[in-house]
Amino acid sequence: MWVHNFDKVPNRKGTSSVKWDMTKTVFGRDDVLPMWVADMDFPPPPQVIDALKARLSHGIFGYTFTGEPLGEAVSAWMKDRHNWEIRKSWLLYSSGIVPAIATIINALTEKGDAVLMHSPVYTPFFSLVEKNERVVKKSPLKMKDGQYVVDFEKFEESLQQGVKLFLLCSPHNPGGRVWKQDELVKMAELCQKYNVLIVSDEIHADLVHKPNKHIPVSSIKNEFEDFILTLIAPSKTFNIAGLQASAMIIPNQKLREKVAEEQQKQGVFTLNTFGVVGMETAYLYGGEWLDSLLSYLQENIRLVKSFVEKELPELTVMEPEATYLLWIDFSQLGKSEKELEDLLLNKGKLALEPGTKYGKDGDGFFRMNIACTRETLKEGLARLKKAFS
Known part of the structure; x- marks a missing residue:
């Protein structure tokens, strides 16, 4: 190797x-x-560094679009590493997962709506909800055999309180849990039961330690694709957060159109030149x-x-x-x-x-x-x- x-x-x-x-x-x-x-x-x-150098040496950095090659690279990575076949048409791009979450919150919920998340969890989950004038609902994780597990009784109780959207951190940050398929299915089925959308932040999906295996929650059942939005990025995986490039995988066309419309409202149109090069190269050769x-x-x-x-x-x-x-x-x-x-x-x-x-x-x-x-x-x-x- x-x-x-x-x-x-x-x-x-x-x-x-x-x-x-x-x-x-x-x-x-x-x-x-x-x-x-x-x-x-x-x-x-090194392939990423070489590709960035080659693009830099060209010397012109005009308006850049996210074309077919980037979509193909993302799709191939998801299939090869995570056994999930996605369509390029499902992809929207954002400068990062945090901006993507903010965009989705504004596109798919209203001010005053409740947004659920586990606790403890990645800090911006709380602040993005609060700063966009939504209500934070927390479902505390519980400890079992030295690991966090979902308290499904409290999770369902929270969903019954008018929650519109659930922010899932998968794998979990800061605990490092890789949610197993039965856990993911139960979370998704409960959200489906109470008509709650899921936004799954899967930025750490590639950094999984054997014998654990990350499963994109949207990939488990075809029906889950209707209400789950998956967020991925090469930033943690390849240490290129400064290039500011991430992707939203949104199979549901109506949801995708609403998120795309919100991006247009914010004046977000594409990734920067080096973000496109870095993301595509990392997924192809990393x-x-x-x-x-x-x-x-x-x-x-x-x-x-x-x-x-x-x-x-x-x-x-x-x-x-x-x-x-x-x-x-x-x-x-x-x-x-x-x-x-x-x-x-x-x-x-x-x-x-x-x-x-x-x-x-x-x-x-x-x-x-x-x-x-x-x-x-x-x-x-x-x-x-x-x-x-």
Whole structure:
């Protein structure tokens, strides 16, 4: 198997990197090791870099459209990696999944409508609903055998409260759960029963660890395609979030037309030139690089778990079935989140994301990004130990 060298990475400081250059703004000091926001320290596949260089060398960057080749690349990727045959006509494009969610909320719900989501969950789910004057409804996940599972009794109770749309995070961020088919079917059938649309954010779908398998919820039954909108992007998979390119897969023509009309209202017409090139190339040629990345990430995960078990047994790392984000339980230390954060930042000089950022149900947890070189990871673990020694 072709293997990429993930131990050799460029210095990211001074590149307007949110992760590396905004620690002073976000955490109050600039001498912390950033293991927080969800981007990787690795360059994307070399084919992506070469394609961007070739496009740059052309020298003209006029208006660009998302043509047939991009649709074919997205469709082939979904079929090869996720066993889902989609039509190119189902695709709409957006500069990112967060903008796509905002567009869908405005297109398919009205002000004052209730939007349901699990908790804890990816932070923008809450803010996008609130900022667009909809009502957040939370269905807390429950813990079973060290993993999050859906509390279906509470989930159904929430659906009965006039919910119009359910935002699903699949795989789950921050817990790293890969929802199994029976869980997805039950969520979808309940939403179908109560006439609730599903928007499935599947941005982490490609970053699944064996033997787990991501299943696009819309792909399970033909009837699910009528009320499910699936959001994908190469940004997390290939570390190209800065190229700002994502896709919405919307089989239902009426829903797709409503979302497209909302994009027109907002003046959103296409992707930027480099987003088109990066997305198409990544999906066409990034498979081997991704397989190599997943092997590297799995070794990083093993290293963290081993270190924590030996050096910091009071902490518990939730087993990640997907993503490069570890959800770590600090609650046995008996300290408040503010006290924990103070020790991490000021004693350990380590920047992690506090759990309540993902809802009050995340209290006691911190999220750690382990998509970095082994050397950086070992430094981060040393700082984690120092914070609580």
